[in-house]
Amino acid sequence: MRSVEEYLVHVLGQLTPMPVLDVPLTEAHGCLLANDVHAPLDLPPWDNSAMDGYAVRMADVTGASPEFPAELDVIDDIAAGAVSSRVIKPGTCARIMTGAPIPEGAEAIVPVEQTDRGTTRVAIRAEPGEGQFIRVRGSDVAVGQALLAAGTELGSAQIGLLAAIGVARVEVHPRPRVVVISTGSELVEAGNALGPGQIYESNSYMLAAAAREAGAVAYRVGMVHDDEDAVLATIEEQTTRADLIITSGGVSAGAYDVVKGVLSQLGTVDFEGIKMNPGKPQGFGFIGGDGRFGTGTPIFTLPGNPVSSYVSFEVFVRPAIRRLRGLTPERRPMTQATLTVDLTSPAGKTQFMRGWVVPSGAYGLPEVRPVGGPGSHLLAGLAQSNCFIVVPEDVTEVKAGEQVNILRFGAPA
C-alpha cells in the first residue's frame, strides 16, 4: 500500500495545467493570467479633480479665509465626462465635479464645503495648497508599466484593474470544469421523503462546494443508482464537458460497489488502498480517449463514506485542481499546533482526525483539540471542525501539550 505522500506525488505527476484560453473578462475570475500585462494607457488619463468643488488659480486665493473670502467669477461648470474649453484666467474659476478633467490654468481644487457654493460668483473661504485635490495623469498607472505578471490569480481587484485599462478579453489558464457524481441505490435527493433504508445524498453537494472553494467551476450531477449501465452512461456522458470527474461511493468490496467494475471498461483507472484513515480506498486515472490528456479525462473515484470523501478531496483532489489551474504550491501548508488533550491513533495509517484549532492564549503555537470520533460517517463532527489533526503512520499516541501537525480546511486558501 502507498502512503498518502506517495499517492499524492503519483497523482500530481500525471496532471498538467489547463491550456491557455482567450476568455471575456467576465469569465476570467479565479483564472491565472497567461501573459504579463503592461499598461496601454495612463491612469488617470488626464489630470482630474478628486473633489466636487472649484478649480482655481493659486494667486487668486492666497490668504482666503472665512473672514476674508476670495470672490471669483465662475466661468464654467465641468461635470465628469465633460472637457472644458475655457481657460481659467485671473479672477475666474470653474465649478468642477469629482473625476472631471482639470481646466487649463487651474492650479488647485477648493472643495465645495469651503465655499458659498455660488454658480456665477463664488466666495472661496480657504486657501488651498498648490495642486490640492488634483489627481495627476499617470499617478495610478503609467503607460507601459508592468501591472500584473503571468501566473497571477485574477481576483476581484485584478479584474477591476484589467477593466480599468480597457481589457475586454484576456488569455488565461482557465478554471477546470469539475463534474461531481454520487453513486448509491440508498440515496435520495434532499427535498424528498425518505423511504425505508434510504438516506439523503450529501456527498455531491459537499464535493461540488469543495471544488468551488478550490477554484473549479463545479457541476453537481447528483446521484446514480448502483447500476452498471446507469453509472457507465452517466460517467461517459460527462466526459464531454468535464476537465475532471469526481465520483463518490462504490469503490470498496461490496457486492453492489459497481464503480470499480465499470471503470475497468472505460479507461485506465487504478484502484488501490492508501495507508490512511479515513479515505483508504482510492481510485485515480483517465477515461475516454479524446480528453485533453490524450489518455482521456482525469477521474477520481472517492470512497462513499462522507468523511472519507471529504478527506480524500482535501488531501488529493484539491491539490489536483490547483495543478490543473496552474497554481503552486498545490498543497495547503501543514502547520503545527499544541494538542490540548491526549489522543491515541492506530498504527500503520496516517490519521486525519477532525479538530478545532484556535490561536493560543499566550504567544505560542495555536492550540487544537479533536472533535468527535474517528468514524468516517461522522459528518456533524466534520462540519464542526476547522482542521484535520494529522497523525503520522508510526505514531500511536500523543500527549496533551505536545505538538501535532494540522491541515486547515474550508474556504480560505
Ligand SMILES: Nc1nc2c(c(=O)[nH]1)N[C@H]1C(S)=C(S)[C@@H](COP(=O)(O)OP(=O)(O)OC[C@H]3O[C@@H](n4cnc5c(N)ncnc54)[C@H](O)[C@@H]3O)O[C@H]1N2
Ligand atoms: N469488506 C470491506 N468493507 C469495507 C471496506 C473494506 O476494506 N472491506 N472498506 C470500508 C471503507 S474504509 C470505506 S471508506 C467504505 C467505502 O465504501 P464505498 O466507496 O464502496 O462507498 P459505498 O459503499 O457506496 O458507501 C459507503 C457509505 O457511505 C454512504 N454514502 C455513499 N455515498 C453517499 C452520498 N453521496 N451521500 C451520503 N452518504 C453516502 C453509504 O450510504 C455508506 O454508508 O467501505 C467500507 N467497507
Ligand code: MOO
Ligand atoms: O477509509 Mo474508510 O475511509 O476508513 O472509512
Ligand SMILES: [Mg+2]
Ligand atoms: Mg461500498
